[in-house]
């Protein structure tokens with residue numbers, strides 16, 4: 482089994498039984514997460530910024546405006562930390578203390594650089610677009626040279642990473658089990674609601690494949 486941790490930064494200390502370090506688990510969380518949070522230190526100030534992402538093997542890619550602070554810090558080569566979170570359910574216990582959530586999350590450590598070659602930028606933008614909606618890149622007009630020049634792409638090689646997962650029901654104190662308070666899990670899923678066509682959409686334009694009823 483191929484693993485991405487644990488290392489000095491990624492070893493789960495708190496509830497280590499919930500940890501996973503295998504590539505398959507970590508990459509599945511990264512690929513399912515609709516967004517990530519990028520943490521960096523900006524002039525001594527820890528800062529965490531949410532953004533979209535894609536994955537090309539063991540390299541994560543993010544994009545943005547050429548002069549954005551996020552892009553500049555992420556591409557600086559200084560250490561960055563990215564988190565990916567999937568909320569699977571609310572864990573409702575009889576006591577406030579034992580409330581929790583079911584989740585799958587990943588924490589990634591690495592350092593980034595600016596992607597300069599157009600071909601590599603396009604591959605990164607395809608990964609980001611298709612992570613947002615599977616198959617979307619093939620359906621849309623690709624970036625023209627002006628758009629490509631205006632878009633900065635940062636690649637971040639995964640140096641080490643951890644996953645942490647909670648599943649299952651609440652764990653209440655034995656003394657609370659007879660209390661007349663509902664306990665269990667309220668599952669959460671993320672799904673598309675009814676699509677809302679743009680007002681200026683040409684009538685009859687088919688829906689993106691990923692939004693069509695199955």
Ligand SMILES: Cc1cc2nc3c(=O)[nH]c(=O)nc-3n(C[C@H](O)[C@H](O)[C@H](O)COP(=O)(O)OP(=O)(O)OC[C@H]3O[C@@H](n4cnc5c(N)ncnc54)[C@H](O)[C@@H]3O)c2cc1C
Nearest residue numbers: 490491492493494495566568582584586587588643644645
């Ligand atoms: C949706 C959600 C809600 C949560 N709510 C709470 C809460 O209310 N209170 C609370 O204390 N904790 C909560 N957690 C757990 C929290 O993410 C941390 O795992 C926990 O607080 C311990 O943090 P630490 O820095 O002390 O862990 P440590 O075990 O000391 O962290 C060491 C290393 O373990 C890894 N690691 C730690 N946490 C995670 C993680 N979640 N996913 C992947 N790798 C991880 C990282 O690589 C980290 O650098 C929640 C997690 C999720 C996903």
